[in-house]
Amino acid sequence: MASFAAGDLTDRVVALIASTLEMQAEASVEPPKIFIGDVICTIEEQLARLPDMAKLLPSERSKLDAIGTELWNVCRSPSRSSNLEDKETVEMYSRVLAVAFALVDITSPYNAQGYSQSIGLREKWLISYTGHVRALEVAFEAAHICIETAPLDYTLRILKVVAKRLNSLEASDPAIDQVQLDSISTEYYMFRVHLAWRQGRSDIADHLFAKVPLKASINNRSVVVERCLHVGRGALEVGQYDASIKWLETALEQMQEIPEDQGLGLKNLTLHVRHTLGQSVQAGLWKK
Template sequence: MMSHGLKAHAEDIFVFANDLASKISSEPERPRLDLDEKTRSQLDQHLEYLPLLTASPSTPIRRRLDQEGTKLWNTCMQLMTLHREKEQLILLCKGTVKAFAFAMLEYAAPNNSQGCYRALEIAFKMASTCIDSGCLDLSQKIIETAAVRLDRLQKSDTDGNEAKLQQYTVEYYMLRVYLSWFQERLDIADHLFSKIPASNNEKGQEHVMDICYKIGNSALLRKQYDVSAKWLGRALNAFRASLHLDTHESKDYLSKALDALKAGYDGLFPVKVIELEVLSREESSGDAFLQGY
């Protein structure tokens, strides 16, 4: 049962969330968007430690946290869609404001399997967004909350959904790999990559492809050619492992990876071999289609 103090703290969170939603909703028409110092300070204080509260919430509090957190999250998404040209608004919505909405949703999610699944899905999206927005410390905190959820699932999941658990494990490690890259800790990124479990899960493999490609391409832009070759090679290995080159998304990833390889290594024998392999698979797919017809 929540104490009177925790109930009051929860009420403060609801009031602040509504105030925050009102502020960002009324700001887009201004030529320069910024939250006032008091609001920023409150936001930073709330996000200093996750989860937002230490005690397990009551059912009514949990339900309200979920409702208000969803409302704030959707407000951020709507503003990001309607005001793409407002860079400051996008940064606020993608970063700290949306992270506060995540914190509410994460705390509201129950500790059973379904609650952990939902919390992990939101955490992975939010952590990735924070990394891409440069909010590395915040991303680290979110990944830590995901680690607690994942550990709880691994120890107590009674649904027997091994495929989903495997997918989330892969996504968790790949996010840590991605964060380590931006923290310029390549040694840690390599170590974490080595811990990723062997997986035949399609979504897990796509996540490996995506992150490895992003790191490889980023290294290529920095002219770190050896690093780029390693990570783009890992992306291509994930393609081969997934064996889903017939999907539009996989073909798009593969095309980008090949373009990145050719940009730095055009004319090298290994790159030509990979191109031939892709072409041969495309021709095989075409033959299969014609035969099926």
């Protein structure tokens, strides 16, 4: 059963890769888009029914991982492109990207179940840890793209995976560095903040922001600043000037916590925050 499910899924993903490349080559056109949409729906249904990945043969896991990575590479750059004016095409690429992430996730182990019984505890921990880190890195990049370009359900699905893996890391990997856990938690909660705001739940966004471990490193600060900027800019675009000012001022407060010698690379981000804040303040004054 597992072999049949994995083989059928592999065929569908190969077809999706080919259609996505065709859409890129022809700058295109409705037939590939319609076909891609249908294939995405079918793959999502198959992923939901796929048995525990530990039951798959190593060759099946390896093949799914390879085509998932290929699909990710095919659609990653187009989905990030600001040159695509067709919102439908951008959304399509983002949906393909979400499928690619799902494949990376299911082939990145949560634990060493299904591996040889002869491996030691250290090797088992490394298998689990490497699987989590790889999936989380891809998850955050996928969320960064999908939250602005795809239906919000896609970002929600991605963040549910992040939450599950974060819980697993906290519960079963005592050797992991606390700073790294704080960094992962910060990025997770800031995406949750951004998503809650986009869902129109500013109260939940405020609640989630209170959970962010702000005491951590420069990497955490830059993540906080970037997400606050996205929320502030989004609020400005829809005329919520007070909310925009609030989140942009929060971004500036976090920038001030970064030591000057460590924050040089964030200069452009700071300028962007200040510029957007100025626009929000001016627009708010005009409104009054």
